[in-house]
Amino acid sequence: MTTFSSKSSGQSLPAGQRLSPADYQTNFADIHIPLDARSAIVEADRCYHCYGAPCQTACPTGIDVASFIRMISQKNEVGAAEKILSENIMGGTCARACPVETLCEDACVRHTEGDQPVKIGLLQRFATDRASELGAKFFTRQASTGHTVAIVGAGPAGLSCAHRLATLGHEVVIYEAHEKSGGLNEYGLAAYKMAGDYAQHEVQDILSIGGISVKHGVKVGEDITFAELQTNYDAVFMGVGLGANKEMQLDGEQVSGAINAVEYIHQLRQAKDLGQLPVGQNIVVIGGGMTAIDIAIQIKRLGANNVTMAYRRGKEHMNASHEEQEFALSEGVHIAHWAQPVSLQVKQGVITGVEFKRANIEGDETFTTPADMLFKAIGQSLAPIDVGAVEFVKHYGKYEVDNELRTSHPGIWAGGDCVAGNDGLAVSAVQDGKLAALSIHNTLTQSQV
Amino acid sequence: MIDLKSKFIGIETPNPFWLASAPPTDKAYNVNRAFEAGWGGVMWKTLGEAGLPLVNVSGPRYGAWHGTDRTLMGFNNIELITDRDLEINLAEIIQVKKDWPDRGVVVSLMVPCEEQAWKDILMRVEDTGADGIELNFGCPHGMSERGMGAAVGQVPEYVEMVAAWCKQYSDLATIVKLTPNITDIRTSARGAVRGGADAVSLINTINSVMGVDLEQMKMSPSVGQQGSHGGYCGPAVKPIALHMLSEIAGDDECKGIPISGIGGVSNWRDAAEFMALGASNVQVCTAVMTHGFRIVEDMIDGLSRYLADHGMRSVDDLIGAAVPSVTSWNKLDLNYVAKAQIDQDSCIKCGRCHIVCEDTSHQAISTEINGERGFQVRDEDCVGCNLCVVVCPVENCITLRELDTGEIDVRTGKTVSADYQNWTQHPNNTAA
Numbered sequence: 001m002t003t004f005s006s007k008s009s010g011q012s013l014p015a016g017q018r019l020s021p022a023d024y025q026t027n028f029a030d031i032h033i034p035l036d037a038r039s040a041i042v043e044a045d046r047c048y049h050c051y052g053a054p055c056q057t058a059c060p061t062g063i064d065v066a067s068f069i070r071m072i073s074q075k076n077e078v079g080a081a082e083k084i085l086s087e088n089i090m091g092g093t094c095a096r097a098c099p100v101e102t103l104c105e106d107a108c109v110r111h112t113e114g115d116q117p118v119k120i121g122l123l124q125r126f127a128t129d130r131a132s133e134l135g136a137k138f139f140t141r142q143a144s145t146g147h148t149v150a151i152v153g154a155g156p157a158g159l160s161c162a163h164r165l166a167t168l169g170h171e172v173v174i175y176e177a178h179e180k181s182g183g184l185n186e187y188g189l190a191a192y193k194m195a196g197d198y199a200q201h202e203v204q205d206i207l208s209i210g211g212i213s214v215k216h217g218v219k220v221g222e223d224i225t226f227a228e229l230q231t232n233y234d235a236v237f238m239g240v241g242l243g244a245n246k247e248m249q250l251d252g253e254q255v256s257g258a259i260n261a262v263e264y265i266h267q268l269r270q271a272k273d274l275g276q277l278p279v280g281q282n283i284v285v286i287g288g289g290m291t292a293i294d295i296a297i298q299i300k301r302l303g304a305n306n307v308t309m310a311y312r313r314g315k316e317h318m319n320a321s322h323e324e325q326e327f328a329l330s331e332g333v334h335i336a337h338w339a340q341p342v343s344l345q346v347k348q349g350v351i352t353g354v355e356f357k358r359a360n361i362e363g364d365e366t367f368t369t370p371a372d373m374l375f376k377a378i379g380q381s382l383a384p385i386d387v388g389a390v391e392f393v394k395h396y397g398k399y400e401v402d403n404e405l406r407t408s409h410p411g412i413w414a415g416g417d418c419v420a421g422n423d424g425l426a427v428s429a430v431q432d433g434k435l436a437a438l439s440i441h442n443t444l445t446q447s448q449v
Numbered sequence: 450m451i452d453l454k455s456k457f458i459g460i461e462t463p464n465p466f467w468l469a470s471a472p473p474t475d476k477a478y479n480v481n482r483a484f485e486a487g488w489g490g491v492m493w494k495t496l497g498e499a500g501l502p503l504v505n506v507s508g509p510r511y512g513a514w515h516g517t518d519r520t521l522m523g524f525n526n527i528e529l530i531t532d533r534d535l536e537i538n539l540a541e542i543i544q545v546k547k548d549w550p551d552r553g554v555v556v557s558l559m560v561p562c563e564e565q566a567w568k569d570i571l572m573r574v575e576d577t578g579a580d581g582i583e584l585n586f587g588c589p590h591g592m593s594e595r596g597m598g599a600a601v602g603q604v605p606e607y608v609e610m611v612a613a614w615c616k617q618y619s620d621l622a623t624i625v626k627l628t629p630n631i632t633d634i635r636t637s638a639r640g641a642v643r644g645g646a647d648a649v650s651l652i653n654t655i656n657s658v659m660g661v662d663l664e665q666m667k668m669s670p671s672v673g674q675q676g677s678h679g680g681y682c683g684p685a686v687k688p689i690a691l692h693m694l695s696e697i698a699g700d701d702e703c704k705g706i707p708i709s710g711i712g713g714v715s716n717w718r719d720a721a722e723f724m725a726l727g728a729s730n731v732q733v734c735t736a737v738m739t740h741g742f743r744i745v746e747d748m749i750d751g752l753s754r755y756l757a758d759h760g761m762r763s764v765d766d767l768i769g770a771a772v773p774s775v776t777s778w779n780k781l782d783l784n785y786v787a788k789a790q791i792d793q794d795s796c797i798k799c800g801r802c803h804i805v806c807e808d809t810s811h812q813a814i815s816t817e818i819n820g821e822r823g824f825q826v827r828d829e830d831c832v833g834c835n836l837c838v839v840v841c842p843v844e845n846c847i848t849l850r851e852l853d854t855g856e857i858d859v860r861t862g863k864t865v866s867a868d869y870q871n872w873t874q875h876p877n878n879t880a881a
Binding site: 045049050052073110113 | 517518795797798799800801803804816822842843
């Protein structure tokens with residue numbers, strides 16, 4: 001189970017004022033207390049080293065959890081890190097940000113006997129951090145194949161794909177619209193999960209393999225045409241994520257104070273001074289997923305007075321895990337279930353409240369929650385991208401791919417959040433990138449014969 | 450609650466819990482604290498002959514093998530016998546015995562294997578009022594290289610000779626402490642019996658090297674650049690001690706000799722096991738060197754409750770109660786058949802039973818039940834070896850079921866017989 005150990009300072013101030021620098025530091029420090037060498041060994045010893053371990057099956061990247069934990073128990077952290085990273089090059093981020101309580105730790109057999117699961121996430125972090133501190137390098141490039149691959153998007157899927165292709169001897173160019181690599185690791189995950197500029201640290205580790213160049217600030221379809229990618233490269237991988245935010249379809253949704261959560265978190269993650277971020281007194285967050293939880297907690301920790309998360313269905317339907325919900329509640333976030341927003345209350349162009357219909361009750365019973373800030377966290381969709389003459393088959397607005405991540409168009413692969421059926425987790429994007437790279441490699445090397 | 454009072458070769462103590470001759474019994478200060486805590490008796494740390502005291506190393510004397518959470522599993526030491534002046538020790542023993550008349554004080558002794566040397570020390574000990582002596586024929590390091598300790602204990606004739614001297618030159622109750630560093634501990638126990646010893650105590654420590662520091666590439670612990678072997682004790686040696694205890698308890702030539710049990714006794718359960726296998730009392734060292742003297746509180750309380758719960762009126766009802774259950778392999782019933790069975794309700798599906806059986810034993814546990822992950826014993830392959838039972842992390846999830854008479858063992862195709870048949874009677878035994 002995820003344990004959230006860093007505590008917010010509990011301060012909240014009226015709008016227009018800001019917390020002290022010390023409060024920001026406390027509130028956005030690393031949320032997990034990492035295991036030290038001794039506690040890691042004690043925790044590792046709790047692992048039963050299961051045969052055909054369910055945790056490994058539950059991991060989207062198939063990390064051999066039982067084996068890496070056994071290595072930790074024998075003080076072979078570097079070996080453990082190699083085992084992790086060889087399946088999941090972003091093992092460090094996943095150790096911090098994976099909802100382990102619904103994946104590996106949920107599958108831990110210790111659960112079955114009514115015990116706490118082995119703290120797999122913290123152990124994975126211990127091993128990867130330790131190896132990183134020691135400067136351990138695990139990957140070398142195979143002889144050059146002479147092939148080049150273009151990747152669109154330097155997020156988890158793109159970087160994972162690039163790294164695997166580079167190890168297999170291909171040259172990779174990544175086109176990334178943003179200034180930094182890392183995708184949601186850099187711009188989207190909650191700040192306290194990725195403390196210490198971890199996303200960039202990991203990106204540097206990944207790129208250190210060589211053979212990967214990242215062109216930042218380049219938008220495919222605007223700065224370079226898709227056709228050029230197809231012409232200049234032997235294969236293309238689309239790891240573009242979901243760049244567009246869904247809207248609530250209410251009147252006045254563009255009013256001042258109504259903000260897309262993803263955009264605000266992006267600003268927060270890049271802010272040099274958290275005190276400069278706009279923070280209201282009464283916050284309403286619309287949504288029931290991880291983004292909603294993340295924005296609710298972070299805005300509270302930025303000093304907001306009242307934060308209400310409103311979700312149109314019940315507790316059990318929320319995409320955010322039970323542990324994440326509990327975390328939000330413990331931070332003082334109020335969660336309103338069965339609350340369907342029906343209108344925004346606006347005065348002089350500024351939001352003042354949200355009217356909700358009680359969705360679990362027959363009739364038109366409504367209630368209003370005052371709000372000077374409204375965060376929309378109701379999901380994202382594929383941003384329009386000019387792919388020229390190419391026509392992708394899509395499913396619910398996302399790229400349809402086969403089990404090797406091939407799109408409907410020959411020579412073009414896709415993975416991560418932008419493909420149909422993806423669960424939106426970084427760990428799944430990493431797996432997509434890895435599998436796509438293997439498929440690209442097979443395709444390119446077989447066609448050589 | 451049952452009174453634990455104990456009588457061992459005439460020595461009466463409020464309970465059967467003694468401290469072994471070792472650092473915790475080196476001086477009055479420690480012994481007084483032990484008696485305050487409730488210990489029944491002490492074996493005073495071994496005295497040597499008069500003269501200049503010997504010298505211990507001023508570096509690591511102890512080493513340990515730890516479990517993951519720093520649980521102390523095994524312990525070793527290179528301490529010698531007392532390095533304090535003989536006169537000081539004797540004076541303290543006199544005072545302690547005066548102050549604690551209801552507790553047992555036995556003095557451990559080790560002097561050169563010469564008649565006069567023993568005569569001299571025996572006279573001195575008699576004058577202290579101590580309840581008896583324990584002959585240290587077991588110390589495996591330092592002293593053995595000087596012809597004492599284990600060097601004596603490993604030669605049954607020497608054991609017999611020295612025991613006889615002690616009985617000849619003193620009226621002190623005499624206990625011979627046996628070394629486990631010998632092929633068959635019964636041979637030295639028999640020597641003690643022949644020499645007229647009143648009791649034997651066992652085991653002393655086992656020759657051991659705790660480990661190697663792989664960074665410094667030298668044995669560990671070491672005194673400066675080198676280390677030397679020490680005596681191994683603590684929880685890890687308990688099974689070895691129990692085996693040797695049961696061998697002596699079941700030996701015809703040693704029949705009836707009182708035994709003081711030593712070797713990894715850490716709590717009341719351990720003590721009860723030693724006593725069930727024939728020890729009249731137990732001696733403890735490593736456990737108090739790990740936790741302090743206070744552990745005796747639980748030992749007293751726990752053993753007393755155990756006796757009450759099991760209808761025993763005194764420790765005498767416990768002593769030797771399990772001795773008849775120990776026999777030799779040749780007398781085990783080969784018609785007994787058991788099969789492992791997995792309780793599916795408590796199984797957590799870790800698969801450890803399968804992988805150990807598959808890799809290292811009889812390939813008797815399958816991995817699927819109705820097409821899903823699940824573990825089940827195949828009776829046709831199971832020999833009832835107990836491996837799955839011991840590796841299963843859930844207690845009582847896997848158990849052995851004894852087949853009833855008349856049932857068919859599907860592995861062998863034979864009907865389980867009610868008749869006892871051991872190897873000496875078995876048709877496959879051509880020597881029978």
